[in-house]
Amino acid sequence: MTDTDARWSDLAAMPRQTLQDLFAADDDRVRRFSGTLAIPGGDILFDWSKTHLSDALVAGFEGLARDAGFDGAREVLLSGGIANPTEGRAAEHTAQRGIGADASVAEADVLHMRMRGLVEAIHEGMLGEVRHLIHIGIGGSALGPALAIDALARPTAEWRAPVDVHVVSNIDGNALEAAFEACDPAKTMIAVASKTFTTIETMTNAASAIQWLEESGVSDPYGRVVALTAAPDRAVEWGVDETRVLPFSESVGGRYSLWSSIGFPVAMALGWDGFAAMLEGAVAVDRHFADTDGFANLPLRAAFADLMYVQLRGCQTRATFAYDERLALFPDYLQQLEMESNGKSVTADGKPLHRPSAPITWGGTGTDAQHAVFQLLHQGTVEVPVDFIAVKAPGHDLDPEHHTILLTNCFAQGAALMAGKDSIDAARAYPGNRPSATILCEALTPATLGALIAFHEHRTFANAVLIEINPFDQFGVELGKQIANQIAAGAGAGFDPSTEALLAAAGLKD
Template sequence: MLPHQTPAWSALEMLARRPLPRIAALFTQEPERLSRMAPEVAGIRFDYAKLPLDRLLLSALKDLAEQADLAGWRARLAEGAIVNESEGRAATHMRLRDPARRGGHAALLDLARRVRTGAFGPVRHIIHVGIGGSALGPNLLVDALGDSGDGPRIHIASNIDGMALARILAEADPAHTMIVAVSKTFTTQETRTNLDTALAWLKAGRVADPIARTIAVTAAPERARALGIAEILPFDESVGGRYSLWSAVGLPFALRCGPDAFEALLDGAHAMDRHFLEAPLDANAPVMGAMADVWQACFLGRPTRAIFAYDERLRLLPSYLQQLEMESNGKSVAHDGTPLPFPTAPITWGGTGTDAQHAVFQLLHQGSHADPVEFVAVATAGHRLDAVHHRLLLANCFAQGAALLRGRTPDEALAEAGGDEALARAKSFPGNRGSATILLDRLTPERLGALLAYYEARTFSAAVLMGVNPFDQWGVELGKQVAGRLAAGEGDGFDPSTEALMATVARQC
C-alpha cells in the first residue's frame, strides 16, 4: 500500500480542510511546545516551534510515518538493502560515514597527504572538474570551511560554458596545478570537455606530462585508466552523485583542509545518522522536518520552500539543497511507477541573509504566497571583526521569523500611517506565516557534516512519506540524451522552435 492509500493520509486530508491554527496561540495552548518542537542534535538546534503544526496534526503525521513504514525504509537504507527500485540498487552513502566501514577512505586520505606534503611537487592550485553532485558538494565544503585550510587553492569547474573554466585558468599557474576529474561514469559530457581543455592548458603551459598531474574520481575506473590516468580513486556505483561528497568525491575538501578535517566531517554526519536511526519519530529532527515539508507541499499545496543562510560561509547551501531535494523528490510517480494524485516536492529556492532581505522578503511578508521559510544560522562568528557584525546578522535572522509570525494588525498599521487608511492597508501584514530556524553553535567540519546528513535524512524521509524513489533522476538523463543529439547536429524531429534556434546559431557561427 502506498502512503496516499493509508488511513493516515485520509485523516490528514480532513485536517487540511480545517482553518489553520494561529501559531502564536499554540505557545499558550501547548506549554511544552518549545521543548518538544526544538530538538538539539550534534550541536545544532532545530526550531520548528513557529511552524503551523499543532499536537493533533503532528500525531496524524506520525501515524502517516508509521503506516508508510518509515522505520523499515530507514533500516533498509542503513543496511545497504535495495531502496532504489527503478535501478535495482542500494544507496550506500550513509555507510561511508560509519566508523566501522571507513577503511575505504584510506586511499583518499593517503593521496591527500601526499599532495599536501609535496609528493607531486609544489601544488598551489587544484582544478576540480565535475558537475552536479560531483561539484556542488565539494564546492559547498570548500567555500564553507576553506578559509581555515592551508592546502592548495581549490577551483571548481562545472559549467560547460568556457567562460567558467577560462576564469579559473587565468588565476592558476600550470607549473603548480593539479586536476581532479570527477565523474561517476567518466563519460559526462561537461566533465570530459572541461578535462580535455584543462589538460591542453597544462601542455601549453609546458607541463611535460599533464596526465601525470591528474587524479580521477569515478565509479568507472577502467575508463579513467584508458586515458592513461594512474591516480584513480574509485567509489561505488551505489553512491549517487548528490550523496557523494562523503566518498572520494570529497577529495578537494581533504586537500584544502586536511585529512583530519575530512574525517571530522564524517564523524558529524555519523552522529546525525545515529540520531535519525534511533530517535523516536516524533522527536527525530530529520523526520520532523520531513513531516512539515510533506504537510505543506502535499496537503496545503504550497509549491515552494525558501531557505536563507544567515552566514556567508553557508552561502552555497541553498544551491546544494536545490539539487538534493528537487533531483531526489521531484517526481510525479510513486516508487512502483504509478501516478501520484497530489503535488509532491516543493521548489527549493533561497539566498543569503541579509542580502535577501533587500530583494525577496517583501513577497514573504506581504505577498499572496505563504510558503514555508527556513533560516540557517551559526551562533559563533567565523571572523575576528567587530562583534557588531555578527550581532546584527543574528538579530536580522531572528527578526524575520518573528515578523513573519506576528505581522502587523490593521489597527497597528493605521497608527503607523497616522490615520491614512490607504497607507495603513499597504503597511498591514497578515502574520501567522510559519518558519523554521536551524541554529549551529559553531561552524566546524563536525557541525557541517551533521547539517548535511540531516538534510539527506529529511529528504529521504519526505520521499518515504510521499511514496517516491529519491535515488533515481530520469529527468536529468533525458536532458543529457537530447543535448547529445543536438551537439552532434542531429536536429531532425525536433520542434520548430528548437530547429529555428539551431539554424540561427549555425548562421551566426
Template sequence: MVTKSAYAPIFDLPKHKLTALFEAEPDRLGYLTFDAAGIHFDLSKTHLDRPMIAAFLALAGACDFDGHRKALFAGDIVNPTEGRPAEHPAERGVGKPESVERAKGYQARMRALIDAIEGSALGPIRHVLQVGIGGSALGPNLLVDALGRDADRYDVAVVSNVDGAALDEVFKKFDPTATLLAVASKTFTTTETMMNAESVVAWMQENGVEDPYGRVIALTAAPDKAMEWGVDETRILPFAESVGGRYSLWSSIGFGAAIGIGWDAYEELLEGAAEMDRHFMLTAPEQNIPLIAAFADRYYAVVRGSETRAVFAYDERLRLLPSYLQQLEMESNGKRVTIAGEALDIPSSPITWGGVGTDAQHAVFQLLHQGTHVLPVEFIASIEPGHGLDDGHHHALLASCFAQGAALMAGKGNEDPARAYPGDRPSTTLLVEQVDPRTLGALIAFYEHRTFCNAVLTGINPFDQFGVELGKQMAKAISTEGTGNFDASTQDLIARAFG
C-alpha cells in the same frame, strides 16, 4: 502506495493560527525544539501541533517508515528502478559492515595520495582544480567555500559549467605548472566534465607541462574508464557504485575539499555526519528530527499547497547551501510516479530556493511578508561568527535573522492595507554553535535524511534521476544531427546560433 486519502486525517484537523498555538500551548517549545549533533532545531513556528504530529506518526507507520529506514542502513535495495542500495552513510562509518570496511579502504587510499601530494610526489602543487558537475561539484564546492577560507594549504577551485568562461576565470588565477587536476565523474563519461578535463589538460600542455596526465587524479566509480582516458591506476580514487552522485561528497568525490581543508578536518566532517546518522537510525519516530521536519514539509506541500520552500543562510560561509539543497531535494524527490510506477495524486517535492541573509531581506522578503504566496521559510544561523571584526556585525546579523521569523509569524495590522502584514507565515530555525567541519557534516546529513523521510511519506524513490536524461539526449542530437526532427522553434534557434 501513498495517496491523497492517506492524508485525509491531517486535512480534517482544524487549522489554527501560529500565534493561537503559542497561546494555547505554554509548553510548545518543549516538544517542537530539538538538539542533536551540535545543532538546535526550532520548529515551533510551524503549524505542527500534537494532534497533527500524532496523525503524521500514524501515516509514517502506514508507510512503513521503520522498514525503509532499516533497509537504508542495512544496505538493502532502496533504489528499485536501478536495483541498487544507497550506501552514502557507509562512507561515514554507519551501515552494512562490509560496506563500511570498503569505504574505509577507499578513504585510506585517498589519504595516502594526499600525503604523497603534500610530500611533492607529483611536483610543486599549489593549486587544485576539480572539474565535475551536479553532485560531483556542488558538495565539494560547498565544503571548500564554507571550511577552506582560513586554510593555509592549497588554492582549490571547483568548476562545473561547460561554458568556457568558467575555466577561463580559473586559468587567469592558477599557474599551470603548479596545478593538479581532479576529474570527478561517477561514470567518467559525463559530457561536460570530460570536455572541461580535456581543456585543462590542453591548457597545461600549452603552458609547458611535459606530462599533464601525470598531474591528473580521477575520482570515479568506473576506474577502467579513467585508465582508458589516460590516468595512471595509482592516481585513481574509486568509490562504490552504491553511492549516488548527490550523496557522494563523503566519498573520493570530496577529494578537493579533503586536500583543501586538511585530512583532520575532513574526518571531523565525516564524524559529524555519522553522529546525525546515529540519531536518525536509532531515535524513535516521535523524537526523530529529520522525520519531524519532513512532517512539516509534507503538511505545507500537501495540505496547504505550498509549491516552494525557502532556505536562508544567515552566515556567509553557508552561502552555497541553498544551491546544494536544490539538487539534493529536487533531484531526489522531483518525481511524478510512486515507487510502484503509478501516478502521484499528491504534490512531490516543493521547489527549493533561497539565499543569504541579510541580502535576501532587501530582495525577496517583500513577497514573503506581504505576497499572496504562503510558504515555509527556513533560517540557518551560527552563534559564533566567522570573522574577527567588531561583534556588532554578528549581533546585527543574528538580530535580523530572529526578527524575520518573529515578524513572519506575528504580522502587524495597519489601516493602510499597503502597510499591513498578515502574519501567520511559518518558519523553522536551525541554530549551530559554530560552522566547523563536524557541525557542517551533521547539517548536511540531516538534510539527506529529511529528504529520505519526505520520499517515504510521498511513496516515491528518491535515489534515481531519470528526468535529467532527456535533455542530455537531445543536446547530443543537436550536436550530431543539427536541426534534425526538432520543433520549428528549436530548429530556428539552432539555425540562428550555429548558422
C-alpha cells in the same frame, strides 16, 4: 483506498490553527517542538515551533509514517538493502560514513585510506610543489565540494588552505578560463570527478585542462590528474595512472557522493583531519536518525512539516536563508538534493503519483535577501515556509557588532513572519501567521557542516518514504542530455519550429 490514502484524508480534515493560537495554547511549545543534536564540532539547535504542526497533526503524521513503512525503509537504507528499486541497487552514502552493510563500510574504509595517503603525499610535496587544484565535475560532483570549500577553507590571519581549490562545473569556457587565470600550471593538479567518466561537460572541461597544461609547458599533464569515479577502467583508458584513481561504488548517488572520493578536493583544501571531521559530524546525525523514532527524530519531524505545507496547505515552494556568508552555497546545494531526489511523478513501484511531490527549493543569504525577496514573504499572496540557518559564533575577527546585527536580523525575520502587524493603511499591514523554522549552530566547523548536510539528506529521504516515491533515481535529467547529444552528432531533426529556428539562429544548423 490504501491505508496511506485514509491517513492523508484524516490529516486533510484536521482544523487549521494559527501560529498565535498554537503558542497561546501551549506554554511549553518551544521546548516540545525544538531539539538539539550533540555534534563533535558544536551542538545544533532545531526549532520547529513556528510551524503549524499541532499535536493532532504530529500524531497523524506518525500514523502515516507507520502505514508508509518508514521504519522498514530506514532499515533498508541503513543496512545496504535495495533502497533504489528502479535501478535495483542500494543507496550507500551512509556506508561512506561507517553505517551500512559490513562489506560496503569496509570498502569505504579502504577508499578513505587510499585517499588520505594521496592527500598527505601531495601536501608533503612528494608529487612536487602543488599549490592549486582545479576540481572538475558537475551536479553532485561539484556542488558538495564547492559548498564545503567555500564554507570551511576561507583564509584567516592564522590559517590558509594548504592547496587553493577551484571548483569548475559549467561547460561555459568562461568558468574554466577563470580557474586557469588563478593558477600556476607548473604547481597545479587537476581532479576529474565523474561517476561514469563519460559526462560530456566534465570530460570536455577535463580535455581543455589537459590542453592548458600542455600549452603551458607541463611535460606530463596526465600525471597531474586524479580521477574520482565509479568507472576506474575508463579513467585509466583516458590516461590517468591507476595509482591516482580513487574509485567509489555505483551505489553512491552523485548528490550524495561528497562522503566518497568526491570529497578529495575538500580534504585537499582542509587537510585530512578536516574531511574526517565532516564524516564524524554526519555520522552523529546518522545515529540519531537510526535510533530515534517518531516526532523525536529530527529529520522526520522536519519532513512532517514539509509535507504539511505541500500536501495539506498547497505550498509549492520552500525557502532556505543562510544567515552566514560561509553558507551562501547551501541553498544551491539543497536545490539539487531535494528537487533531483523528490521531483517525481510516479511512486516507487511505478504507479502514477496522485499528490504533489517535492516543492521548489530556493533561497539566499541574509541579510541580502531581506532587501530582495522578503517583501513577497511578508506581504505576498502565497504562503512560503522558510528555514533560517544561523551560526552563533562568527567566522571573522571584525567588530562583534557585525555578527550581532546579523543574528538579530535572522531572529527578527522569523518573529515578524509569525506576528505580522495591523495597520489602517493596507499597504503597511502584515498578515503574519507565516511559518518558519530555525537551525542554530554553535559554530561552523567541518563536523557541524557534515551534520547539516546529513540532516537534510535524511529529511529528503523521509519526505520520499511518506509520499512513497524513490528518491535515489533521477531519470528526469536524461532526456535533455540525449537530445543535446543528438544535435551535437548532427542527428537532430524534426524538432518543433521554435527549436529549429533557435538552432539556425545560433549557427548550429544550416
